[in-house]
Amino acid sequence: MTIAEALHTIRDRWYVAIPVAVVVGGVLIPLAYLLLRALRAEPGTLWDLVVRWRTVRLLGNTVGLTVGVLVGTSLLAVPLAWLTTRTALPGRQVLTLLGVLPLAVPGYVMAYALLATTGEYGTLAQTLGLVVPRLSGYTGALIALSLSTFPYLFLNLRTAFQGLDPALEESAQALGHTRWQVFVQIVLPQLRPAFLAGGLLIALHVLGDFGVVSLMRYDTFSYALYIQYAASYDRIYAACLALMLLILTGAILVLEARLLRGLLYHRTESGAARSATQHRLGSWRWAGYAFALGVAGLSVVLPAGTVGYWMADSAAMGMPWTGLGTALWDSVRASAPAAVLAALLALPVAYLGVRHGSSWTRGVERIAYLGYATPPLAFALALIVFSLGAVPFAYQTLGLLVMAYALHFMAEAVGPVRSALYQAPPHLEEAARSLGRSPLGAFLSVTFPLVRRGLLVSMAFVFLSAMKELPLTFLLAPVGFETLALNTWSYAEEAMFGQAAPYALTIMFVSALFVGVLLLRERTGRRAASAQT
């Protein structure tokens, strides 16, 4: 490429410079700053902080919890995905909804529900006189995280099950394999990409989780970071912990990319795929129902019921209407600007990826996921250290929190804009150009009206996600700022289950809206796809 051509390319693609600059400036620079700060300490001190048994224990606990949750979510998601796609079980649609609904229960609400159910003062003891030991530590964190994150795997597996070519299974059966052999030898290997995609989301979730491990008091990197921050704030050690967490996250991303390489299975034949034959379960269907309803009972009914039970308690004490109003307003005034900002950042990135797909634009597109993959506690700490050191006027401002939300949730905003852009093919803009519009004029008069709906969906996703966000809010909220999530968590942390209930209920309502948008989008997406064929 000549210099002139390179200049033309840059001039034609100027619009991505803005989000790239914002993301690099907002995520990478604070992280680099954090690294520099940690390296400025005495090498001896640094060595003592990092190389010790506690680090090994934290690493063991964090990895152990991640692996445990991956196994736990698989045990829940695989049977449920299979039941809802490959069997003729009546009521499959309802079961599918039950598999998605747990997304309306954030991890810390689930942890709160488990804590408020078990133990001497728990719901079980109070209503049935049944005293089970209070859940905490590894078991508690494992159960809470598995129940609240398995839908990520469930959704990925469902799509994969539906995309399998039935001819492969039929061939294997014709070659004399039993149903079980076919499942293990043909179906499971083809589900690997879906396992990796869903598993990555869950692993990132576990690594970034703060609410569950802090409520369950389980010693992971995140929990140690929180202790450092809350109790004895040792900046250097906190920075070291954050960096180790970042390295662990990076390692998992690399591992995932390694495993995924060469794993993209495609149907080799052309033409439309037949839909798979659906197994009849016979009397086994009762086992199917029992499993699905059991999962739904634990992941949806239990938290909803628990919160409902403690609401009565709260109502008896007098509903904290003012507190609820303040918290709702604080949540909204941080989440709404973040939603707009994230959608505006996502638009040029998605535009570049859709219109000029190439290896380097895919690289640019990945930056949207940078903020998402960075564990929120580490990200928030980096922002604090950076803002204190470099831009003190931004420290503990609403603006910084909004920025952090937008960068963290930008990845959620890219998807809807991207699919909307596919509805506005490049020829439309070219036609507008040949009819006398400037590049920007063509975009605004033709493409923008067509992606407006997608932008609104993006904003809805980011808004609702930010409403229930905890770790970023916990570290970055301005003094006296109390969101719904912060209130739920801090009351639950002090075992004040009654006081936590109204906030938890509001959070669940907001999250249910999120699930609603998600399902609506999936349905319209499917309709658009079927209308095109």
Next chain:
Amino acid sequence: MSNPILSVQDLTKRFSPDAPPVVHDVSFDVEDGEIFAILGPSGCGKTTTLRCIAGFERVSGGSVSLRGERLSGPGVHVSPERRKIGIVFQNYALFPHLTVLDNVAFGLNEGTVADQRDRAREALEMVGLGGFEDRQPQHLSGGQQQRVALARTLAPAPDLILLDEPFSNLDALLRQETRQEVRELLKSKGMSAVFVTHNQEEALSFADRLAVMRGGQIDQIGAPEDVYYRPRTLFVAQFLGRTNLLLSQAAGSEADTPLGTVGLNRDAKGTVLVSMRPEHLALEAPDASGGTRATVVGRSFKGHDITYRVCCHGNEYLVHTDNRHLYEPGDTVVVRPLEPAVVLESRSTPAEVPSGATPEPEPEE
């Protein structure tokens, strides 16, 4: 070629510096009021050429000029919106969020809004779609959408319009009729147009002149009859319908071919490949004196005429005749050339190509 409206000189386009050019040294002129076709198989660079003329692609070499004004060239790139060149896309690219009238008025910037709407209405009347102003484009049939696209392109009165595979999204029945209508419309407006197509029949019937393109280069430019009856290369001969190829020994104005001695359209010497269209051969009963004997191996009756497959020295040839005489498979006949054979300057060595009828061109969509 005194004063062409569009002049393309040595146009070259590469998408990356190391990649081979997609369009290589393409030159042609379009006269005022002329309909010019670029015909070629998919991937030959014809659409890229069109996009370079429209200004959507920057040229890597050569130039594009409109009415003598340089639009693309070394250091020059006039942006598409300032070229006064309209384009009709294969999928029409109608704006789905605008009504038919707003679509057509989109390119009109001069005068009041009322003026613009009046002009858009006129353009719609012109394509026979008066009364459709308030419809949404996606509720129209394919043919109607195409006419809206045409009206939208013509409304701002561009100097030149470009059409990218304009008829390929229409079904076969509608295609021929629409083609005729569009041609009459363009001619009545005195519009100059460049269109690209992979359909040889479309190019032959729609264009005043055409260029046959392959592998990024133009093989031949000429009037449809010229290119059809006097193909310059093997590719052109094959791409514009079926023909008979004869590996021959030329000696001046005549050549010794597998079908006997045949006159040539131009002098040649040594081994040459010549082309003979099926309609330039005739069959006679073998009692006639002399001539090359062949055996009829098949025939397809098409009502107004018949195509015979005949076998001669182990190769099959096609003969397209009227139906005054009927021969049965197995009959011995004499093959008689009616016109001089066309000497091909092939890019490949003639020895590689066997004599005989060319295969049916592969259908392309």
